[in-house]
Amino acid sequence: MLVRLRSVDDPQPSEITPRVIHENRRAVLMAAAAGLATWSASALDAAVAADDVARPSGAALLQTRPSTLSTMERPTPYKDVTGYNNFYEFGTDKDDPAAYAGSLRVRPWTVAVEGEVARPRVFDIDELLKLAPLEERVYRMRCVEGWSMAIPWVGYSFAELIRRVEPTSRAKYVEFVTLADASQMPGLRSSVLSWPYVEGLRIDEAAHALTLLTLGLYGEVLPKQNGAPVRIVVPWKYGFKSGKSLVRIRFVEKQPQTSWNLAAPREYGFYSNVNPQVSHPRWSQATERRIGEDGFLQRKRPTLMFNGYAEQVASLYAGMDLRKAY
Ligand SMILES: Nc1nc2c(c(=O)[nH]1)N[C@H]1C(S)=C(S)[C@@H](COP(=O)(O)O)O[C@H]1N2
Numbered sequence: 403m404l405v406r407l408r409s410v411d412d413p414q415p416s417e418i419t420p421r422v423i424h425e426n427r428r429a430v431l432m433a434a435a436a437g438l439a440t441w442s443a444s445a446l447d448a449a450v451a452a453d454d455v456a457r458p459s460g461a462a463l464l465q466t467r468p469s470t471l472s473t474m475e476r477p478t479p480y481k482d483v484t485g486y487n488n489f490y491e492f493g494t495d496k497d498d499p500a501a502y503a504g505s506l507r508v509r510p511w512t513v514a515v516e517g518e519v520a521r522p523r524v525f526d527i528d529e530l531l532k533l534a535p536l537e538e539r540v541y542r543m544r545c546v547e548g549w550s551m552a553i554p555w556v557g558y559s560f561a562e563l564i565r566r567v568e569p570t571s572r573a574k575y576v577e578f579v580t581l582a583d584a585s586q587m588p589g590l591r592s593s594v595l596s597w598p599y600v601e602g603l604r605i606d607e608a609a610h611a612l613t614l615l616t617l618g619l620y621g622e623v624l625p626k627q628n629g630a631p632v633r634i635v636v637p638w639k640y641g642f643k644s645g646k647s648l649v650r651i652r653f654v655e656k657q658p659q660t661s662w663n664l665a666a667p668r669e670y671g672f673y674s675n676v677n678p679q680v681s682h683p684r685w686s687q688a689t690e691r692r693i694g695e696d697g698f699l700q701r702k703r704p705t706l707m708f709n710g711y712a713e714q715v716a717s718l719y720a721g722m723d724l725r726k727a728y
């Protein structure tokens with residue numbers, strides 16, 4: 403049987419998450435038969451090693467609990483979630499991030515939280531992993547290019563962090579800044595976007611319970627190609643609003659200048675809420691292709707208003723013309 407060693411910078415060995423138990427039940431039975439009677443780190447390792455599905459090589463996250471905010475849709479296979487990505491810092495092809503993000507150094511890592519807050523603070527990644535209880539949130543994700551996935555993210559509401567830094571009354575927006583280090587990110591040689599990659603939310607959007615400070619997926623720490631070690635995930639907006647590998651979070655008075663909005667303002671608005679009725683100038687947004695189910699005969703799925711999260715978020719936009727505020 404294969405033995406997997408933990409690297410020194412991995413988080414603590416932990417309980418097996420419910421999803422991993424479910425997905426590895428055959429392997430777990432084998433592990434149990436081999437005499438590993440309890441749910442221990444070694445049982446997890448045995449389960450992962452024995453699994454015939456390509457499984458994460460990262461570290462398991464502590465006691466991840468399920469969330470009522472999860473979609474019941476079947477999660478997109480791990481190999482697609484981690485093999486079909488947009489992360490232009492590592493290249494513009496969908497398989498570039500998986501091929502090249504290995505050069506990203508995810509430890510040590512800090513996130514500076516600053517601007518219009520009473521308590522500016524630099525968080526170490528290990529503090530962020532323990533700041534609030536970790537939840538598994540299976541979210542529908544929709545890229546403006548027309549594809550979608552359902553991804554079992556791990557993290558907690560960004561509101562948990564907001565609470566701890568105490569925004570001032572002048573904080574109207576939040577800016578999310580990605581690492582920009584050419585020595586680790588070969589894509590920075592291209593000027594396809596202005597670096598660093600910057601995204602932003604209105605503060606009430608940032609404080610919404612669905613907005614997830616994301617530290618993992620499929621029960622383990624974030625793979626590098628998905629934005630390790632920490633990113634934001636905003637499931638009712640097109641994927642590009644969900645900035646990866648964050649190093650700086652600024653609370654600001656004015657609407658931030660965001661990378662895609664600067665690159666093509668007519669195509670990528672600040673709001674970028676998923677909206678099947680508002681087409682991108684080059685692509686209809688009415689339907690989508692779910693990655694992992696894309697046989698030639700696979701019917702396209704209709705795209706839902708706010709990506710299916712209208713009940714939770716529509717009130718944030720009451721009175722706004724979403725054709726103008728696209
Ligand atoms: N820093 C950074 N963040 C980014 C991107 C990027 O190129 N750079 N791409 C965005 C886009 S277009 C999408 S669809 C999602 C993809 O996230 P995933 O690869 O984890 O599914 O990340 C978003 N966050």
Ligand SMILES: [Mo]
Nearest residue numbers: 545546641642
């Ligand atoms: Mo995207």
